[in-house]
Amino acid sequence: MAKYSLEFKMKVVAEYLSDTIGYKPLAKKYNMKDTQQIRRWVNAYQTSGIKGLKRSRQNKKYSVEFKLKAITLYESGEKSYQTLANELGINNPSLIATWRSIYLSQGIKGLSRPKGRPPIMSLSKPNKRQTKQDPPELTDLEQANQRIKELEYELELQKIKNEYLEQLRSLRRQKAMKTKQESSTNSVTKDIP
Structure with a gap:
């Protein structure tokens, strides 16, 4: 995924908010794959101002409790993923949909798994500590x-x-x-x- 500077984001948002150009023409003008990114930037700017555009999804970790709260709020209310993401300060509303999908298919254990590949185990013999490990308590x-x-x-x-x-x-x-x-x-x- 391409990283965009704050200046670029502001330029695109300003163009859209000037009411002279829509999402599709903007995406085409700046050679972007689709309009979703621009829609997120406009929404982030409208809800949080420049601070919303500065938010970085990089290295942001959410606790299991936070994820459960987001899922519960979505399921108990009549709010869209976007509205809920704005309220919770999440820059990407599809995260809530992903968490919900994982929760429905794998339960709470799926929400607590770390992202990415697990580390490669060493090729040496496992020590006693590695072989006789109790499962973590819930x-x-x-x-x-x-x-x-x-x-x-x-x-x-x-x-x-x-x-x-x-x-x-x-x-x-x-x-x-x-x-x-x-x-x-x-x-x-x-x-x-």
């Missing part, structure tokens, strides 16, 4: 979230079981009524000479 928040997931799973199983039993009861009632109707029909036909 934080209280992670334990609570894990327990919530377990309870949600149990609840879903119980719902399925209840639906199954209700269907079974319904079938038994239908069968009993059908048998009752057949027996009453048979008794009526016996009475007719």
